[in-house]
Amino acid sequence: MIYFDNAATAFPKPEAVVRRVSDCLTSCGGNAGRGAHGGAMRAAEALYDCRATAAAFFGADSPERVVFTAGATAALNMAIKGFLKPGDHVLISDLEHNAVFRPVYALARAGKITYDVFPTYAADPDATPARILRGIEKRIRPNTRLLVCTHASNICSVTLPAQEIGALCRRHRIRFVLDAAQSAGHLPINVEAFCADAICVPGHKGLLGPQGTGMMILGRNADPEPILEGGSGVRSLDATMPPDPPERYEAGTLPLPAIAGMHAGMETVRQIGLANIRAHETALWQQLSERLRSIPGITVQAPHAKGSVLLFHSGTLSSEAVAAALDKRGISVRAGFHCAALAHRTLRTPPGGAVRVSFGVENTAAEADEFAEAVEEILSQS
């Protein structure tokens, strides 16, 4: 089996992750932050250790700024809906995943906010950060309160200049939320250096943890309103959520075994090193891109941007047909629109979308070669 769908979820998970989840399921007899018996305190220690690691990993001010969520989508909903108030205006990029676009669109459709989409020029090899920033500045209104954008596209390897966008937002007193669903575990991210109010990450992609995990990493002075209320284990006599993070945003019991697994995943990423991961994935991208572009009828989208995600389409077979034929050969990729209508429109992919190949730390050059040969064979038989 060749697994090239790491942008959907990383696979296989490191042995350390599997072990940590299993250990926690069998030994964590208690609910973190609920009571003080030995098991509850051990559970709380496990959560705290993960927060401390994540705070260091993402440059957060303190472990309290790390809020556990059910994934990047949950984190983005919390940040977007927590920061916005009726009458606000929001900016999003033309590369957004539905995890950003749909919450913003839903608020706009309900008449609560307005939004504009700024161009990223993702298909243009000569696009510069300055050009993107000019596009943003042109769209800022007096009531613009929030900018939400992706750090790295989920359909190609285009990245946005997050640090420069964050600095621009800070100058204009606009809140900045970064969707790091495809960059966490691949690229360096620092919430304070990026001037971000919230960075939203999944635990199960680049961080190599189990599904059902994610984090909202809050900037030093960020205080979105909670969108979820319930038990938090603290200030139980109050009718409102506690005033301080992270418990302010964490109503209900957290999935401790999964979070412990995410912690082990983060440690694995740290041990391998972001630079090594990036170099490995970029080398695979380069190798496969060259092979695919040599096959007649194949178009690689945004070929100027190298990284962990490669998008292509064939002039003769639909993306779903290519993916289905690959699956029969034991190769896993994802076809279609990848929950990112805006991004597909920006890249002008054909009707039916395109085939996404997404690399992970476990993939090899031999797999990339085998993949190219399989595509060549599939197209020659069509």
Next chain:
Amino acid sequence: MVGRINGDFRDLPDETCTAPIGSVTQAMHARDILARNGIPVTVVRNDPATTRHGCAYAISYPCEKERVIRAALRSAGIRWRGGTRI
């Protein structure tokens, strides 16, 4: 728990005090900051009967260390709500 500490108890070396911090996360963060300052403390559950808001966590520490603990936590931005001798 008995009376609130209002003074300097450095002259009572064997006594243990507790100070409410807030959530278990905040209490563990306080513990880590103090450990980095060479002061080992323990995270404990605050007696709900002594708090206005209900459940909370506290740190337990040697009373004679209170002044330095207070200073270390304040410089880390952690609110000091006073200590209590056990």
